[in-house]
Amino acid sequence: MITAILFLNEKGEIVLVRNYRGDIRRSTAEAFRNAIIVKKETKQPIVQIQKSTFFYIRENNIYVVACANGNVNATVIFESLYKLVAAFKAYFGGVFDEDAIQKQYGLIYELMDEAFDFGYPQNIDPDVLKAYIMQGKPLSVQKAQQVSMHVTGASSRPPNIVHQVNQLFIDVIEQVNLLVSSKQTILNAEVIGQINLKVQLSGDPDCIFGFNDKLFLDQHNDSQGHVKRKTNRDTLELDDIKFHQCVKLSHFSKDRTISFIPPDGDFTLMRYRVSERVVKPPFHVVPIIIEHSRTRFVVQVTVTSTFSAHFIATSVVIKIPIPTNSARLQSEVSVGSTKYEPTQHAIVWKVKNFPGGSSNQFRANVQLLASVVQGAPWSKPPVSMQFLVPMATSSGLEVLFMNVSESKLHYHADRFIRYVTRGGNYLIRYPDKVGVGEDRRTGTGGQVGYGGQAAGQFGIAAPKK
Template structure:
C-alpha cells in the first residue's frame, strides 16, 4: 500500500526516511523537493510522477510525505499523515526541525509501529506507549540546554497542570450566482480533542439542541439547527444524540490528540458572514472599472485576517486602486497570478468597505465578451474566532471522575473559517 514515508526540511534535507516495501528505486525525496522549489506553479499536495503517487503535508515548511505505486485513496493517506503528525506532537509537544532531529530515534520507532510493511497499524498514542523505548526530548528540554531557566519558569513547568483542550472548528463552502441566488452553502465541522491526562477518565459532552437527519416534517420541531451527517471516531455511547437534550458519553477518554467528531450541514439557515455588491463598467478601450463593496454581517468590532481575491483578464497590464478606508487594509495586483488581492489585517464588523479598481488591458477590449468572462469570480478566505456558523455548539462538558482528577482543565476553543467562498459576477 504505502511504499515510503519521509520528512524533508525546507532545504530538502531528509530528516526521516523509511523505505517500507523497497519497491521504489527512484530518489523520491529529491523529486518532491524539485517539484516544490522549481515548478512554475504551486505544487499540489497530491500528484503522480513517473508512476509514483506522492501525498504530502506542509507544516511550518517541513514536508511529511508518503509515496505509493498503488492506486490508493488520497484522503486515507492524508488522514494517516495527519494522525502521524499529531502522535509526534503528543510525544514531543511541538514540531520543528530541531525537535525532529533531536528525536530522530523516537520517530523511527513510532513510524515502525504505525506502519508495518506499508499497512497502517495502531494510531492511538496511549496504546503505542508500551512499544516505545526512547524518551522524547521536548521543547522545554531543548531550552534548558540553551540557557538557564529562571525560578519562575521552573515553577511553571513543575506545576503545569494536565489539560483537556476541545477545539470546535467549522469550515464553510459558499457559492453565489450573479443574481444573488445561492448555489451552495455548506458547513463541514470537526471537533478535536487534546487530552494530556494519562489516567483513565470518562467524559460527558452535552450539545445545544439540534435535529439529526433529513426528516422534513420534524425539521424545526425544537430547534433551527439541522445536522445532516455525524461521524464519531472514538468508542462512545451516542444513543442520546437525537433527544431534545443531546449528549454523548465517553466511558474511557483516549489519551493524545485526535478527531472526536466530524459533521456536515447545509441550507439557508447557515449564516453568510459576508455580503458583496459588485459593479463592472467599461469607460475606455483598454480600461475596465470594477467597484466591489463588502459588508460584514459578523458584528464583532475587530477581527481578521480576511482576504479577497479577484482574477483579472489575461491581458491585464496593471491595476490602479482606491479604498474607502486605508486603515488595516491594502490592495496589491499579483501580475504572475493575474489577481487583485485585497487584504484586511483587521476588519470592523457591520461596516461597508469599498474597493474601486481600474484594470488596464494590454490589447484593449475589442473582444469584450471574452475579456468579461475572464474577470472573476471573487473568492474570499476568512477566520472568525469564537463563532459557530451552523449554530451547532457544545453547552457543557463534565465527568464523574473530576474529583479524582482535579487538575483537569477544560478548555473550549471555537472558530469558523472558509477557503471556498465564491461570488460570481
C-alpha cells in the same frame, strides 16, 4: 463489493492485480485499457464495460482501478481507493509509482489483504495498517492496543496517567464554503466543522459532551436528568457527523449522548457538516463592473460583514480577478491595502481587521491593451475571499457542557473553549450584465443579503470556561 483491484501504467500494461473473487479475466482489463487509456480522452471516473463497472483514479503514472459487478456504493469505493494510495505512500516514503510497486509488490499484497476482506473495505487507515504490518519487527503491546482501539473503539489510554493540572481544551473550528451566482443568489453554502480536544486528565476519565443539538435537547429536559438548556440560541441540526473511535456509538444512537473515554493528548472528537438552510454567510460581497469604453472599465467591490459588531474578523484577503490583457490599473480602498499579482491576474485586497456590522469598498480603474481587445471575451473568474473570525461559528453550534468524572481520583477539571471560523471556498461571481456610463459608487450598506433577503446575523458563540 469490489471484485478486483488493478494497477495499470500509463501505457495500459498491468503492473499488479489483486483478484478478490476470481471472476475478473484478463480480457476485462484489456477492455478497460482500450476504452480509457488508449483513446487518451478525459472521461468520467466511472465506466461500465460489458457487465463490469470500473472505478478508477490516477496517481502519477499509475491507474488504480476497482472493478465491481452489480449495484455498489461508488462513494465508498472511491474513498477506499484514495485511502489505499495514502497507505502505500505512508509505507514508500511518500512515493507511489510503477517502480515502487515493482520493488514492494509483496508488501502491497499484504496491505491489500488487510485492507479488504473478500472485496469489502476493512482497515485502510494508514496509521492502523502501520501499527501491525511491519517489515520484520514484532508487534509491541502498545501498538496492539492502538489497533484494538481503532477496530473496537475501546480505550487506548495508558494506565496510571497523572497530570499536575487536570484540564481540557476544546476547539470548535469551522470552514465556510459559499458560491454566489451572478444574480446574487446562493448556489451553494455549507459549513465543514470539527471539534478538536487537547486532553490533560489523570486516570481514566469518563467524559460527556453536549452542544445545542436539536434532537439531544428534545430528549433531555429539566425534569428528566442532568442536562439543562443553558443557551438562548436556536438549536442545530447537523447533516453529517463522524466521531472519533473512542465515542460510544451505542449511547449516541440511543439518546444522542456523546460519551467517551478520551485518549491522552490531541485528537479530533467529531467532524460535521451543515447545509445551506442554516448557514449564515459572515460576509456579503457585491462585485460590479462599469464599462466606459472598449478599453477602459471600472471594477467596484463592496464587502459587508453581517456578524455582530462585538467581533472582528482578521486576516481578510479578497482576490479580485481582472482581464489578462490589462495594461494599466489604479485602485483605491476605504481600508486596507491592495497589490496586483500578475501571476494570478488579480488584485489582492488585504484588510487586517474587519469589524462586524461594517462595510468597506474597493474600486479600480482598469485600462486594457487596445491591440488585443478583439481577442476571446474575458471569462470573469469569481471573486474569492479568505478570512478568520475568532470566537464565532457560522453554523450556530455552541458547546453547552463537557462533564468529566473519574471514579477513583474525583478531581475537578478546568475546561477552556475556543471558536474559530475560516473562509474556505468563498466565491462570488461577477454580474452577467455590465454597467455602462458615468462612474458611480454602488453599495449595499449591509441591509440586503443574498437572494434579496435581509442579511441574517452571523452565529456567534461566546467562550466559556
